[in-house]
Amino acid sequence: MSANVAPPKIRYRVQGMDCASCARKIETALTRVPGVSDIAISTTTETLRLRADGSGTGEQVEKVVRDLGYGITLVMSEETRHHHDHRAEDDPWWRSAKGRLTLFCGLSLAAAWGLAALLPGYEVWLYTAAMAVGLVPIARRAVSAALAGAPFTIETLMSIAAIGAVIIGETEEAAIVVLLFLVGELLEGVAAGRARASIRSLTGLVPKTAFIERNGSLEEVQAETLAVGDVIAVRAGDRVPADGTIVSGESAIDEAPVTGESTPKRKGKGETVFAGTINTDGSLRVQVTAEAQDNTIARVVRLVEEAQEAKAPTERFIDRFSRYYTPAVFVVGALVAILPPLLAGEPWGEWVYKGLAVLLIGCPCALVISTPAAIAAGLAAGARRGLLIKGGAVLEILGKVTAVALDKTGTLTEGRPQVTDVIALGEASARDVLEDAAALDATSSHPIARAIVARAQAEDIEVAPAVGVMAFGGKGVKGRFKRRGLFLGSPKAAAAITPLPPEVEARVAALQEDGKTVSVLLVNDAPVGLIAVRDEPREDAIEGLEALKARGIVPIMLTGDNAKTAAAIARTLGVEPRADLLPQDKLRIVNELRAQGKVVAKVGDGINDAPALAAADVGIAMGGGTDVALETADGAVLHGRVLDIARMIRLSRDTMGNIRQNITVALGLKAVFLVTTILGVTGLWPAILADTGATVLVTANAMRLLAAGGRT
Secondary structure, eight states: OOTTSOOOEEEEEEETOOSHHHHHHHHHHHTTSTTEEEEEEETTTTEEEEEEOSTTHHHHHHHHHHHTTOEEEEEEETTTOOTTOOOOOOOOGGGSHHHHHHHHHHHHHHHHHHHHHHSTTOHHHHHHHHHHHHHHHHHHHHHHHHHTTOOSOHHHHHHHHHHHHHHTTOHHHHHHHHHHHHHHHHHHHHHHHHHHHHHHHHHTTSOSEEEEEETTEEEEEEGGGOOTTOEEEEOTTOBOOSOEEEEEOOEEEEOHHHHOOSSOEEEOTTOEEOTTOEEOSSOEEEEEOSOGGGSHHHHHHHHHHHHTTSOOHHHHHHHHHHHHHHHHHHHHHHHHHHHHHHHHOOOHHHHHHHHHHHHHHTOOHHHHHHHHHHHHHHHHHHHTTTEEEOSHHHHHHHTTOOEEEEEIIIIIBOSSOEEEEEEEOTTOOHHHHHHHHHHHHTTOOOHHHHHHHHHHHHTTOOOOOOEEEEEETTTEEEEEETTEEEEEEOHHHHHHHSOOOHHHHHHHHHHHHTTOEEEEEEETTEEEEEEEEEOOBOTTHHHHHHHHHHTTOEEEEEOSSOHHHHHHHHHHHTOEEEOSOOHHHHHHHHHHHHHTTOOEEEEEOSSTTHHHHHHSSEEEEETOOSHHHHHHSSEEETTOOTHHHHHHHHHHHHHHHHHHHHHHHHHHHHHHHHHHHHTTSOOHHHHHHHHHHHHHHHHHHHHHHHHHTTOO
8 A cells, every 4th residue: 555545444333332431441542553543433323433554453453442341343444335334223231241241240249148148157258259250350441441551440440449348348348339330331331322223213214125217117126226317216105215306296295204394395396305204195206316325314324423523622621621530539539548547547447448439439430421422412313303413512602603694595585486476457367467477488497487387387377388489688588379479578678668657667666675576478568467576585484583583693694685685585584684795795794793702603505605604603504415515514404494593503502501410410429429428428339329320310311302302
């Protein structure tokens, strides 16, 4: 391999890695392996990614991880892995290595208790043997970690406390403490497994097979083999097996499994469908637009997995804090054990016992898992609802946003014109006006023409094309329909053909004042109707903006449109407009808002507004199903709802509140038991039980976010 070419990244599954301290221990050990670089670990997805330069490096990596007490399985090179890289669900807890060890340790303790009643005088040896069943694997992991450069681990704390308890004659309590520690680790693993399952459940939404059109017939194939351009049939009631565009057919698409929306959306030819959604009532032919490993769900899962590795500032602080915290616990435990006997003549046995209890109270598991568990749950909760947040740092800063700058076209509005007014002049009816206009526009691809034809079809008007149609760029279109000469164009172009009455000009001016584009229909050179179109606000735009205001956030609309059009839309939405903007103007406005001390989120399409998205504290792509949007922004609202911006911010604030609760529980329980231990109220086994309980409590609290991710 050339010296200039980096070795490919290798991906492993690591079993039994349940909290941040596990990840740090593995990372510390692997940094000492020659040839290993770019180490990235995610406890939530049980993944280890690294570069290994050398044929034997992979074997060394696996040996180091196994020596630390974890299972490890090579998945494959990141450059060659595909969407089918998914494992079976975890075995039941009693079939896992931790489960078997815990059960065996529990049976040994029960046997020791029974034999102690039958063999008086042998209690010490019986309980020591029972303790050794669980302690030997723990101590082995502690030694491996110490040799690998991580001497201050939970296993080290546990080993010292248990051995010390035996030395001072508390063998029965030492055996109970070891069992409780193993039970705590087991519960921690079960709780962490729930977070992993929540992410993996996304991939289960995509069906395994698909019906592809080949040689005039349908053939059932594996969904992961579909290629871009393939045409597949999706029957009523089936899940859509790939991202694609509807070629023919119409149906209500239930997007609830992906977005949480309860109402199916009616979709037809030319509209986009996502893998994992449900085709409820009609047959569809869909052209595939993304391969299995690149469909929306696969990309969301992959980005969420990678986001686990991007630590939030709070998480980095807790991580740094715990590096000093654990050695400090050793020092405090030693001082508690030594100082009272030395300085005050207190009994050595009593204070050594208390010092050992302090070591157990100081176990850092609950503290170090408090933040990553909440971050992982928050990211997963968002992903399940189409709110893609790329990392803990982004999730944290979203909650601090005080101003949101939103593009108008395609963000606050649908991004395509819609007919808003059809006005008949004279004897013609509005239906006649629409039928004539649609006849002229039947074969045009112009956005306004498509809007007029769509409105006619929505009103059950049969659209028949006019004959002799000619288009005049920027002016209008003319042709013949039902033996009459028709012209549809701008008011200025129509007035050049025939003068418009003052009352018609007044109505045109009123429509234009509302930011609408007006077309005048002439029949045999006489004005018979007006059609107004406008890019209308999204259905949830007003509700979404009100939700932002309710959180104390100032929304601002940015647009390149003229001031009159911008003002009309802004009045409808109740938002402050900034109009006639070029990309550099949007960048300037974002910088001005930040200079005023505001934390700014910029919401746009992720392409034309790249400078402003990059300059904002958080850049959010609206309707981010495209590769560019997913890659350029800090987050993406995959399903294009304005309300989802407020939901994303709410999720961030919920997550940060959850983290504060978790830290309070973790440190609060330790403080309480520290005091009760020094006072002699509690001892060894309540101390380890408190740490176990705190770990399970903070993990369970974090899991609550999975149920609350869609709230506003």
